[in-house]
Amino acid sequence: MQFFSRSNITNFILSFAWLAIPASGFADDFSSPNVKIREQMVRRIDSLLAERWAEEGVVPAPVAKQGEFLRRASLDLNGVIPRASEVRQFLSDERPEKRSLLIDQLLASPRYASHFATVWRNRILPHEIEMEHLREAVGLHQWLRERFARNLRYDNLVEGLLLATGDEGPGPGLYFRAHDLVPEKIASSASELFLGLDLQCAQCHDHPFADWSQRDFWGFAAFFARVRSPDNPRRDTSYRLIDSGQGEVLLPDTEEVVPPKFLQASLATEDRLQSRRMQITLWMTSRDNRLFVRAAVDWAWSHLFGRRLVVSLEHVDELESLTNSQLLEELADYFVDTGFDLQELLRTLTNTRAYQLSGHPENTEANSPDFFASMLAKPLTPEQLYDSFLVLSPLRNDGGEPGGAQLGLGSMSIDPRRMEFIRRMRSPPGDATEFRWGTLQALMLMNGQLMDHLTSADRSRVLGALNTPFLTEAEQVEAVFLATLSRPPTAGQLAACVELLRECDSQEDRVRALGDMLWAIVNSTEFGFNR
Amino acid sequence: MRNSELSRRQLLSFMGLGLGASCGAGWLPALAESVATDPRRRRHCILLWMNGGPSQTDTFDMKPGHANGGEFKEIATKAPGLRFSEHLPKLADHAEQLAVVRSISTAEGDHARGTHLVRTGHPPAGGVAYPSIACSLAKQLESQSNLLPNYVSVAPRTQVSPASFGPGFLGQSYAPAIVGGVSSDAAASEGAGERAMDLKLEHIDWPAGVDSRQGIRRRQLWERFQKDFLQHRHVETFRAHDALIRNATEMMRPEVRQAFDLAEESESTRSKYGPGLFGQGCLLARRLVERGVPFVEVALGDGLAWDTHQDNFSQVRSLSEQLDAGWANLMAELKERDLLESTTILWMGEFGRTPTINGNAGRDHFPAAWSCVFAGGGIEGGQAYGRTSPDGTVVEENQVGIGDVLATLCTAMGVSPKEENVTPAARPVKLAEGTPIRKILA
Structure with missing residues (x-):
């Protein structure tokens, strides 16, 4: 530590940063063309929002005070409030780019990885499961933490979770176990988390206002019908999962087998090399799967801003707020173009003026939270x-x-x-x-x-x-x-x-x-x- | 503008509290008044929970003369034709207010799964975290006008299936206030063992070492910081936070502590209930019902006490003695206070026990034909509903499932079992899926 403190960067940064910089995306490379792309995106987000504020006659909140921003970014990215010494350093730092530098430090901190592992664990598992499956819940946290620490591509992260076999130790397989290995439960959860779709109603009937029929739902669920526990699990490896060669879903109250079918797309073909689970995972996490990308950026946005950009991820072009849906689409493109780099996405969003606005609205009446003209409190x-x-x-x-x-x-x-x-x-x-x-x-x-x-x-x-x-x-x-x-x-x-x-x-x-x-x-x- | 006036008024009353924290003498009458004026407040429930699954054959569904009957004799009760075990003599005096259901049949014979099924009405399954019926009913009967918790649970032993004792998807704000149970928070501190008999509500006092002067200082500082921050911020969630901390502060009033203070009862009253956690818990239940708490649960037995795979008879005998003293006195004292009519009591465990006696003089898990007992408010007592075969192994008449039992409980308390809780996925779930047993409802 002594060695680093001679540098003009603060002690605080150094205590963590050297661990993570080699692994983090482009944060360390300021000459990279990616910086320009990011800066463009940051400006684009702010100008889209500003246009809307102008149209609606909304006066945005002033930019948050330094301490306010420091506390917010620390909680959002690292899950803790900053230490007094860090506050002092930040308040006295006179470099104009200090907020961006702070964001880089927070993303490089080991706390980033454990905080996001916590956020994800809470997202993907019901809370109660921890009491019954403590070892696997802790394993899952470690598994996630390790992936966030090396900033694994978002699509690979989701793939790893959906293809868990237990070879990686107790942990990610808990996602399936938490849904009792029941195909419709897994399908309903996975489509919500990773495609932003609420298919629960379609499980029992054709949804009157949505595109998804009951058959669509069960066709999707069929992909998860062959995930099993091993036949004779030993206690120490009971977390293992296998893809069996058999298992089907039936349309409720009928004897009709529903074959696996991608949502709004073709039937899956029998593939002897790929398990059904592999097929659906590859389909879901494809860069061409717009729902997958939208769901990812919408989640990142709501993590930071406390509110989703849009109410539904389907038909975003028909939504009430065209600005927000356009923002979603451009962020989705950006996320694909930057290689599903989650840290880079978070870095971009936190560098916007919108994220750095005060939580204290100037004009309460005209200010709908959908305008993102002031920061919502969480x-x-x-x-x-x-x-x-x-x-x-x-x-x-x-x-x-x-x-x-x-x-x-x-x-x-x-x-x-x-x-x-x-x-x-x-x-x-x-x-x-x-x-x-x-x-x-x-x-x-x-x-x-x-x-x-x-x-x-x-x-x-x-x-x-x-x-x-x-x-x-x-x-x-x-x-x-x-x-x-x-x-x-x-x-x-x-x-x-x-x-x-x-x-x-x-x-x-x-x-x-x-x-x-x-x-x-x-x-x-x-x-x-x-x- | 209206908002800020209101908050100023609240502020003033709060300041008064902070400066003279001991001037709460007028509180109990005020509370009694709110009990009287709030019609929903009139109903109470006391759940007597039997950890481990009690033996119906040695308590309320005896089989005298049959090999399965075991060692205990049957005695007559105040209710003609209704007979209990000889080890429940005091309770026999209250049989006219008791209705025994002898025909429950369920499908879960494992402690964890059985506990989940019986307490939530649903077998354990991923996806939906069902609340226990206790949390659901306490939520139905909750009152904003009472400072006391809506659901107090005495000495629960939840390890076997923690989720079955909690609020599930209703959220932790509907969790029971646990007394006399050793929570992990307390377990991590010293002297946890000594605290086991102390039926005080956690966290309603300043921690040891904080004197009253500090208490006043803390509240004054807090008021100041709240005022500085909230003055220009009219944000709903901020107001909710402010109001909740104020409510929680109100719960630190001496009157709340007093409600849990059994030392206020005479030695003779305390000893009538029996010396154990169960007996003293029944006494506390009476005090809390008097003060308007809608739901109280008292557990009998450390660990899975009723899980009598070996040496069934001496264990059931000793458990019955505790049960008899605590429950009978509870009935008597509620009756004296005219509270029995508005208080429904349910005695139940996760399943029954085999009518047959195993090689270790024990009885094993038995969900196929078992009993529970209802008493008090909304219940037509003095009867047994349903019948098991002479050997006790099958239900011969009026078989009921757990949904029917829970629906009966709701109805007896004046709550429709068709009331719904809504899951986070916006799916409505009925309080109880089943048909109330009309014949035992008053």
């Missing part, structure tokens, strides 16, 4: 909360060795406290901008163990670090705000907090008062959201 996810608490104040290891051993998983590194916290703080799947806790969840955050580790004078590491004679009261207060909200306190907040500290009658009480400030901030609405 409540922190349980994972973001837990991991951010640890950034604020690492937990002390209480003697015991929390982790895989405790749960009978050998050396797998998992934190049972984190799992339990996440399980209990979880909201049902749905709109990422909605806040849906119950009071017991709020109480768990307010008075639970995790908060105690942050705010208790005896246990909190951050309070331990603040409790030093080298810091004035004002500096202590400032550090608390930078570490939590990524901004300095307002003048009023500073004055009030400093006064509170001065009123304390002992050093111990002063530390407690700092803990109380942390408590109040961390339970505040400002902290609770990624804005």
